[in-house]
Structures are given as structure tokens and as C-alpha cells.
Amino acid sequence: MLINCVAYQDGKRLAEIDPKDIHRYIAMPGCFVWVAMLERDPATLEQMREEFDLHPLAVEDAQYGHQRPKIEEYGESLFAVLHLLEPDNGSLRVGEVNVFAGPNYVLTIRSHAEKGFQDVRTRCEREPELLKFGSGYVLYALIDAVVDRYFPLLDAVETELESIEDRIFAGTSPRENVEELYGLKQKLGIFRHAVAPLLEAVNNLYGARAPRVCTGMKEYFRDVADHLQRLNQTIESIRDTIATAIAVNLSMIGLQENETMKRLAAYGALIAVPTLIAGIYGMNFHHMPELNWEYGYLLSAAIMIGADLVLFLRLRKAKWL
Amino acid sequence: MLINCVAYQDGKRLAEIDPKDIHRYIAMPGCFVWVAMLERDPATLEQMREEFDLHPLAVEDAQYGHQRPKIEEYGESLFAVLHLLEPDNGSLRVGEVNVFAGPNYVLTIRSHAEKGFQDVRTRCEREPELLKFGSGYVLYALIDAVVDRYFPLLDAVETELESIEDRIFAGTSPRENVEELYGLKQKLGIFRHAVAPLLEAVNNLYGARAPRVCTGMKEYFRDVADHLQRLNQTIESIRDTIATAIAVNLSMIGLQENETMKRLAAYGALIAVPTLIAGIYGMNFHHMPELNWEYGYLLSAAIMIGADLVLFLRLRKAKWL
Amino acid sequence: MLINCVAYQDGKRLAEIDPKDIHRYIAMPGCFVWVAMLERDPATLEQMREEFDLHPLAVEDAQYGHQRPKIEEYGESLFAVLHLLEPDNGSLRVGEVNVFAGPNYVLTIRSHAEKGFQDVRTRCEREPELLKFGSGYVLYALIDAVVDRYFPLLDAVETELESIEDRIFAGTSPRENVEELYGLKQKLGIFRHAVAPLLEAVNNLYGARAPRVCTGMKEYFRDVADHLQRLNQTIESIRDTIATAIAVNLSMIGLQENETMKRLAAYGALIAVPTLIAGIYGMNFHHMPELNWEYGYLLSAAIMIGADLVLFLRLRKAKWL
């Protein structure tokens, strides 16, 4: 579905144009066209392929989606695939945006994601000085926006991890902790697949062999790369922490087993000791003076309770109970 | 065994020819011959070696098979080894296809695999524009087909892993889980051995130093490399998940041990407490008023049952039972 | 907040100048201005941006902070971000210093850190021979000071680790040990994020492609890189030790479980044996000679105590008690 189709000249918005007039605008000097599509739609895509002379392999990738992030050169044009991450009921939804950026056009196709790029367009139109760079600047602004949206999501993962850590050391719900750590690791995998290949791709946009479309934007793409580097580092750091947390949780389970065992043994002793005493007074010796005492029974009960009390206090002191 | 032997000119199929006429066709300008063999067969292989002047080391590799995936240059020709993976009774069968691709010929030898490459030939013949590139395009189409067949198989591994995950967190059959995770890891090793060396090899087909046979196919081989990269990433990600799942399963076993211990202790207490009471009333004191009560026995039974009931409810509340 | 603003010429301090006169001084040959700011302050930063013609992206980074350490070239100037670590109540506070170093100016912005760089300025002014190198030398002196401050903090981490090791092998407080090892690992992560990217950045300051600002300072920047390398190595080594310590602690927990189990069983036996003896003399056989003996009861008590004594000594010898 086509969202909008705007022509720009010398960094300024000319007009919203009809897709059929694209070829006329892109033939004008200093002019470029920025088309935004939502979800893949073969007919429109085919129309765009003809207007912009897109490479069939890139179009095929855009058609089927589910690519890994990448930025590929096809002659003078670039084809970029970015992952769009959005929170979805505690997990992450992975959308995609495909960007075709040629010398005089930008085509974006967003799919499986709710939030659009209207804010990017607004930002670009507010900065005509930079928009003069043409499609290279639009590409930068799109990547920058996508990457900036990763930060709060990754922060949420860190917060979640911290709350699990607290529970691990408080010794509560080890089963849930393991399960959530596992879930967190899966989530982290989604970030890694979004960030690491993109970092690699963006690094090629500002070096000595940067594509022509990106000319003059060196500092800007390096800045995006730096943000991706920072995300990458955070991801690796969380990943490492999760592995340690799983190991630590295992230690905690071992420790709890130890403590459970001690507590059980303590309760067992509290039953076994009076059982022994009762057994002793259940012996059938003829000559057991206590048996004939008037308060022998009470005495035996007192011994049982007394022994248990002493035992209980010592066990409590030893922290077994 | 020879399956078929077809001559092509300028991207169009000329005719199915007799192997003995090969040298005549490959001498014609713009003409190349595509021979398909099934299973190794020394006699035919020798015949092909002579027709196409294949390098003895490559022929030796093709003869004995069980190579790791690779693409090697021998002068103007390429020798490629690809792994063919096919599901086989829950495990994977590893077949092999050897491809000799010279300036005017392609020879494929498939072995230990059921599915052939008729669909690749059909696809190539449907695209004469591309088939004009000659043997380079056929090589691309073959690798592309082989790689595309890996995807559904790897998806099946992911699905299997997810079902094990569910069972791990449901706490059922830990022994089977471990065994299946181990099996999955072995299976993943097969994918790794098929994908990683091939990726490395394909990466050399589209750079600045690409072999002459592959001229003009840059975008196509890069596309295959991208697919292999994606497979590689999925493999690494599954591999990582399996390692975590094994660690998590160990935690789960520890937790179950903990719980088993608690449950056992609970049952033990339910027996020990009445045993103690019975022991008390088995004492031989002369002065034990309860012994003479008419309903003393019933009372003791009531105490036993009552104590157990209280205990049972508390244990249940504490989730030990 | 502006701390001070000093002009230097040919390695010697000229005067503390008014920020408004900066442009006059930086126009003088062999002259450079060194401005120090504390905490970000948009107004002053904007003023500096104009005086020194700073790149908007670098200014934006300085504005928002929380960057990873890096040194970036913007034309003839460098923009450096360094982490400042300071102990804070047992944990580490992460501050930041941003340095803009152009051919004739140095601007530092320190934030979230108490200790300033007055000592660096003093050192620079004591070495006019080196200060002649201009802003490159100041940059070196700043990085060197920041890096030197990491050493005692990392030493403290090593000491902490050693005390945990002692406790692990003494078998005391396994729960605290795990928790502290985990905390130590987190702390180490902070060092890693401060050191590793900085090392990478500094390595680019003394090679063949060093920025012009750093000309002639090769040995000095290599020396800083060497210090960072040393820190890096220590961090990796501590990291490895922590992982081993966690694994060892798990073994220790298993061993303690083993020992607890043995001790519990020993105590259990000390109760079970007399219970059995009491049970035997509680049997109702008519012909049990011991029952009629005058000292039968005492004898039975003696047997119980004797059996327990023998058992106790054997268990002690076997180190179960």
C-alpha cells in the first residue's frame, strides 16, 4: 500500500505527486522522490521497480521479507534491510523496513510494524541544509531513527534482568527465575540479529570505499555506527550477565538443597528423640523403678518435651531451623 | 550413471546430445554442455575427465567423495563440493553433489541423495537471458537450489527445539530432554559442516578476485552468500540456545531433586508422628490414666489421625505435598 | 559551568583569559587555548561551539553524555570521550569527560565526577618542552591521567577477589561468596566498558595514520596504549578467575552437601541404634531372661550408651562427625 510520494528539490519539499509522474521528477536536476509504502504489495512494488529500475534480486528480497539486516550495493543504488522491533505483550515483534536508495529516489517499505516514519520525514524537511545531500541523508535519517528506537527496548531488558537478579539472591522462585532468564536470552537474540549485521553494514558506508549515495555524510554514518556499537556492547554485556546469572542460580539451588536437607533432618530429630525415649519406657524389664513412680509418665513426657526444647534451641542457634 | 547431457547455445537449449559428441559442441562459440551424473561411476567419470580435461586431483576428490564443502579453482575451471541434506527417519542423510564448471561445460555428480536437480535445469531454461552467462549461471542456480533446501530442514530443528523447551519448563521427562538436546546438537553439527565452509567458498566468487567463470554474476553469488549467512546465523543461534537449554535443564533437575526431597520428608513425617504417639502409649508406666479410659484407644487413634491431618494441611499449604 | 580558560604560547602559560576573547588568541601563531568546563551547560557549550567551530554531532554527543569511550576525527579536530571511574560506597560511579582537541584549542567537559584535572594542567605547565606540542600533548596528558586513575581501583577489585577466594576454600558463607562474585563481575564490566573501546581508539593515535593533532607524540600515545593493554589484560584475567571461582564454589557446595548428608546420617544412626535396642526389650516374649534380671534395665541402658559410644568414635574417625 502506498502511503505517500513526495518530490524534493535542493533540500526543499516540492509537492506530493502522483506515482505515475515519478519519472518526470527524477529527471529534473537536484530533484529526488521519496516514496513510502506499508506492507508488501506486488502490484505497487512492480510499478516502483519500473519507475526506479530496481534490481530484480533486491525486489525479490523485498517481496518475501524475513531477511537479515544488510545494506547491499546494486550499481549506483543501495538496498537496505532493517529490523523494526516493537514491544508486543511482553515479547518483541520483529518487523522490517526495506529501503531502496538511488541517486534520485528513496523507496521505503515497512511491514509488520505499527510505528511509521512520519517523524523522520518531518525531521528531514526541517533541515533543508542536510536534505540537500539527497537520498543519502534520508537513508541516514531512517537508519538513525530505527536504531534510536532500539535503546528504550534494550533498557527494558536490563531492568527485567535486574529484577530477576534481586529475586535470585533473595532465594525466591528459582524455577521462575530460570524460565525468565531463558526468555530474556531469547529476546536478546532478537536484538543481536537486528544490531550486529547492521553495524557491519553501516561500517561500510563511511570508510574510504563508501557508496556514492553516501558522499559527504561520513560523520553522520559514523555516528550511527557508534550508536550501534554501543547497543552491541550492551547486548554482549547482558548476554554475559545472563550466563553468569544462570550459573549463580544453579549454585543457589544447590545451597537451597543443602538448607532444605538440614531443616528436614532437624524436624526428623525432633520426632526421633521422643520416639527413642518412648521406646525406652516401653521396655518390659521387671525392674524399672521409673515405671512405678506416680509421676513417671509425666516425667517421661517432661523429658521428651525438654529434650526437644533443648534440641530445638540448639538447631535454631545453628540456623538449621 | 549418466542422467542427461544437453548442449546450450546463447542461453537456449540446443539438444540432448550423445556424450561422445561433447568435444564437438564445446568447440562451438557461445556453446556449453551440461552433463548430469548420478552416483560415482569410474568409467563415465574417466570419460568426462577426457572430454573436459578435468584436473586429476579434482577427479580423485569426486571419485571418493566425503569431502567438506569447497569451491576450488583449477586453472579456468571451478570444482565445487556441496552437501545435500535430506531428512531420513528423524535424522539427516548427508549426500553430496560435485560440480565441475569450466568456461564451456558443467558436470554435476550427485550421490547419496534422492532429490535431483531437474527443477534447476527447468528454471535455467526458463531464463535464457541469464543462461547466456553460461556455466557461471548454472553453478549459481545449483548452489542456490542446494542452499534453499537447507531452510525448511533447519526450521524443523528450531521447531523441535521449541517443543523440548516447553517440556523442560513443564518439568516433564528430563532424561528424554537431555537426550534429544544432545541429538539436536549433533544434527546442528551436520548443518554447520554443510554451511560454514560453503559460505567461505561462495564469498570468494563475487569479490574483486572472482574467478572468470563467475564474471557478471556478482549480485547473484552475493545473494547466495547472504542466504548462507542467514543460515549460519540461525545455526549459531540454535547452538547457543541448546547450550543454555542444557544448563537450564540441569537447574531444573536440581530443583526437582529439591522438591522430591521435600515431598519424601513430608510423607516421612506423616508416618513418623503417629509412630511416636503409638510409642508413647506403648510405654509401661503403671500410672498412665489414658490407658484405663474406656475410649483411650479410640482417642489415641483420633490424636494420630488428627495430628496427621493438621500436618498434611500445613504441608500442602507450604506446597511440600 | 566554566572552570577556567587559559591561553598558552610556545609551551608557556600566557594568561587566564575571558571566554569572549578566545577567537583573538587562537588566531595568534603558536598559541592555543585550554578551556575546562564542569557538567554540561547548554549555553556555555553553545558559546564554545561558536568560538571553536565544533561539529554539531560532537556537540550533541557532549550534550547528552552516556557515550562509550571513543576518539573521533572531525576534520582537523578530535573529539574524545573518556569514562571517569570513582569509588562510591563500595560500587563504582561512572563519570565522563569529553575532550575537544583542535589545532589551537582544547576544551574539556567533566561530568558526574568529583576529581578534576587541575593536576594535569599543573603537570603540563611544568613541562614547557612538551607543552610546545600544543593540544596533542594536553590530550595525551588528560588520557594518561584518566587511565592512571583506573589502576588503584582495579587493584582493589583484585584484593576483593582474593578475600572471596579465601572464604571459598575455608567453606564459609557460600551464599555471600556467590553474591559477591556476581557483584564483582558487574564491576568488572564497568572497567571493560571504560578500557577496551579506549584502547582501540588510542591505538589509532600513534600509527601511520595518526591525526595531525597528535604529530610527534607517537611514543607518548603508545605508552598510554600500553597501560591500557595492561589494564585490559588484568581485567581479562580477573574475569577468567571469577568464572573459575563460581565453578569452584559450585563444587564446594556439592561437597558441603555431601558432608552435611554424612553428618545427618551419623546423628540419625546415634538415635536409631538405641531405638532398636529399646524395641528389642519391648518385645513381649515370656521367656526373655534379661527382663527378669535385677540390673537388666541398667544393662540395657549401658548397651545403648556403649553402642552409641562405639558408633560415635568410629564415625568421628571416619570424619563423618
Next chain:
Amino acid sequence: MLINCVAYQDGKRLAEIDPKDIHRYIAMPGCFVWVAMLERDPATLEQMREEFDLHPLAVEDAQYGHQRPKIEEYGESLFAVLHLLEPDNGSLRVGEVNVFAGPNYVLTIRSHAEKGFQDVRTRCEREPELLKFGSGYVLYALIDAVVDRYFPLLDAVETELESIEDRIFAGTSPRENVEELYGLKQKLGIFRHAVAPLLEAVNNLYGARAPRVCTGMKEYFRDVADHLQRLNQTIESIRDTIATAIAVNLSMIGLQENETMKRLAAYGALIAVPTLIAGIYGMNFHHMPELNWEYGYLLSAAIMIGADLVLFLRLRKAKWL
């Protein structure tokens, strides 16, 4: 000890010659001498050093042995060290062969290994076309033979690993499994030390900077490198499997502990329940009707047996017994 000393010309065997005549033959055009020694022997080695003008450092290495595999250039000559692996009573014996290969000579010194290289000499003499390449071809043939001998030994390791896997999942002899996995890992280390450095060394023999002795043998050395790559991959894969197997075995030990505990508790219950019943009928209440019943005793026995039977069946059903 000198085994044999043969001169070759234009790929054909001239004659077995006296070591003293070596200098005469190596001066003839198209002629080279191939000397084979067994075990180091200072006198002969010194003689060879003089005849062939070997570099003292290489001679020293050959003298003392226990080198890691390597191929070093000394001027126009190559000095190669290869590990020879031979099965020895269930473990591996590590022998060594040192090869000096100059433009017109090859000297091999084999030590600590039983199997010689007569088959390599035979193969070379059967292929005069290739032997024309001179010492480079002999070097290739030697490395190829050594590498080919690794394959069956590594296969044996894989087979051994598979039999351990079977036992792990059958739950038998966990102690032996751990011990054998450990032994296997040690064995694998021997392979790694033989293969990995050799692969690195051979990779330098066929690139753009290949030594002159190896000229024209590119495809052959690449083929050896490919075999080494394959061995390397198998080693890494076994190594990974062993690590997983050790982790899995730990899980299995945990599971067995769980099961042992359940079984013990089950047996305990089968004793505890009749003990309770006996305790009840050992109470001394005056009014316990069952005590006076004629078949009370039998009844109580029946209850005990009955209770145990029910318990037994339920425990068996729950797979605790």
C-alpha cells in the same frame, strides 16, 4: 641411522648412492638426492649438514626433536617438522619426522615411529611426471602420507566417543564414562597439536608467496591443506561433542541421584508403615478389642502385608520402584 640414499634425475631413479658421493650428484643438472634416516644420530646428521649445507638452527631442532609441527624457510630450503601418530595400547604414540627440502635434495629423519615412508618413495617413483618437480613433490608426498594416516586414527576416536554416548544414555557406569571422556579429550589434544600448526604451515606453501621449492605444486599443497582443514573440522566437532557429553553426563548423574532418592524413600516407606502398625498394637490400652481377638495377630500381620502390598503397587506404578 641412514636407511637409504638415492639419486634421481628428471623424475627417474638413477641409483642408490654412497652418502659420500652426494655432493657429486647434487651438482648434476636436473638431479636431486633423497636421503632417509631413522632416529637422530649426531654423526650422520653432521655429515648431512655438511653435504647439504643445512642451517645450524634447523639442525639443532632436528637434533633435539619435540618440536611443534612447522615448515620454515631457510634461504632456498625448507625445514618441515611433522608429527607421526601411531596407536599404542589404547593411547597414541607421538613420533616425529623432520624433512629438509632444498632445490636438489630431500632429507627425512624419522623418530619414535614404527611405520616408515617406503610406500611414499614407491609412489613417487611410480609417477615420474610428477617427480620431475623434484624435492617439492617429494615434500608434498610425505606430508600427504602423514596426513592420510591421521584419518583412521581420528575415526577410531569418533567410534570410541559414540560408544561412550550410548553408555551415557543407557545410564551405565557414569564414573567410567567421565574418565573415558577425559581421556578422549587428552587424545584429541594430541591430534590438535599435530594438525592445527601444520595446516597453518601448509597454507603458506601454495599462495602467492609460496617458496620456490614448491613452484608448480599449488593444487597439490592446496589439496593437503584441504585434508588438514577437514581433520581440523572433525577435531573441533569431536571436542565440542565431548564438552556437551560431559555436561550431559552431569545431568544424568543428577537424574540418577533423583531416582536413587526416590527408590530409597520407597523402600523406607515399605518398612516404616508396618513399623507404625506394630507400634499401634504395642500400645498398652486396656480397652483394645483387637488384642483379645483370636486372630488379631494374624489380622495385624495381614494389615501390615496388605498395606505394604498396596504401597508397593502404587510406588511401582509411579515408577519409584
Next chain:
Amino acid sequence: MLINCVAYQDGKRLAEIDPKDIHRYIAMPGCFVWVAMLERDPATLEQMREEFDLHPLAVEDAQYGHQRPKIEEYGESLFAVLHLLEPDNGSLRVGEVNVFAGPNYVLTIRSHAEKGFQDVRTRCEREPELLKFGSGYVLYALIDAVVDRYFPLLDAVETELESIEDRIFAGTSPRENVEELYGLKQKLGIFRHAVAPLLEAVNNLYGARAPRVCTGMKEYFRDVADHLQRLNQTIESIRDTIATAIAVNLSMIGLQENETMKRLAAYGALIAVPTLIAGIYGMNFHHMPELNWEYGYLLSAAIMIGADLVLFLRLRKAKWL
């Protein structure tokens, strides 16, 4: 402290000279001075700095010590830092030697190490042909000597590891095993820090960009690098083995727990069974014929002993006892 100061010319020892005459000798063609110092001593160091015109940063490093191994170029000179390892009461003492090697001088400063380099000097003077290379050869001889001293120490670590392995599989003293493995790992860290950076540094001494001082010594430095490579490989291999040994030890602890549990349960059963029998004959049924038998008591004792005997034999057969 200055140990000795000797001048050499054309590979031959001229004379032991006074430090004050150094400048005269180093001005003579083909002449170089080799000064050896023990422990740092600011005054002498300052004197040397002036005589040889050493770089202040290198002098500073030498002054404070505790550097990581490195070899740095300062103009025409090299500054090398090597770790000296010496056994010290079961642990390792880490000393240091700093070497300044210029075109016509060598200065060594040894600290924290007992063994000196007199043997290196002797060796050098015995080989005037090589000593003609000047300070480059002395540098080589020093590094070679330091590296050769690492070998027996690392062998000792291997031996220690083997003895721990034996104890792990014999199942003795798991607590000591863990502690010693941990200690061994720490020791290994010391080796790593001595070897790995040095290897990296030495690798730069024989390539295409080797420093001028090392001209003509290519094979010699490559030989040292090869020794370091071998050490490195052994270190990595021991490191890997220690990690496996820790994991295996954990398995062994789990297995012992299993066995302890079984043995405890076996002993428990040997007490519980006669307790049950005693309980049965302690029941108060009026009609229990055995109670009236003359040998009832003996019989019951016989049953108890008999039951325990049977049980004992079965448990022993099942290897629980």
C-alpha cells in the same frame, strides 16, 4: 647496582671498562658496550640514560617496573621488558629484566630474580661469528635464555596437573583437588602473561618491518618465536585441561553423593528391619503363639540377624556397601 660493563669489537671482547668511558667506546667503529645492572637504582640509571641517550618514557618504565612484556622501538633503539619466572616455595616469583638495545650498546636491568645472565654472556663470547651482529644478537641471546627457562617450570605444572588427575579419578580428597586446580590455574595465568605478549612482540622482530638492530637475525628471532609459540600452545592446552578437570571433578562429587546416599540408606535398612521385627513382637495381642515358645526370644533374634545378613549380602552384591 652495576654488575659489569664490557666493550666488544667485531664480535670479540675488548675489556671490562669503566662506565665513565662508555661514550669513548661507543664512538669507535664496530664497537659496542654491554652493561648489566641488578635491581633498579635511580642514580646509575640516570648515568646510563645520559651515556646512551635513552628515551625518558623507556627509562620511566624501567624505573617503576611491573610492566607487561613488550618490545618497543624508540628511534634506532629497542626497549624490551621480559618476565623472569623462578620457583618460590611451590608458587612462582615474577621478576623482570629490562633490556635497552641500541646500535652500539646493550643495557640489561634485572630485578626480583636470583638467576643472572652470566651464562648468556659466556655463550655470546664463545660465538664471535654471531656476536659480530652486535646488540641484535645479544638481545636474541637474552630472550632465548629467558624463554628457555620457562620450559622446565611449565613441565612442572604439567606434572602437578597429572597427579591431580590421578587423584580425581581415584576419588580421593575432592576438596584439595579443587583447591589445587584453582591454584594451578592462577599459576598458569602468570605464564600466560609472560609468554603471550612476548610472542606478539618477538613476531615483529623478524618480518619485513623488523627494526634495524635485528637485521640479519631473522632465523634466530623466528626460532625464539617458535619456542614461544610452543609454550603458548602448552599453556592453552593445560588451561583447557584444567577447565575440563574442574567439570569432571564436579561430576565426581555428584557421583560420590550418589554413592554416599546409597551407603547411608543401606545402613539405615540394616537398622530399620530388626526394629520392625522387634516392634511386631512388642505387640500386645493375647494370642501370639511365638510369645509363649520357650525359644521365641532366640528365634526372634535369629530372624533379626538372619534378615540383616540376607539384606547385607544383597546390598553388598548390589555394591551399595
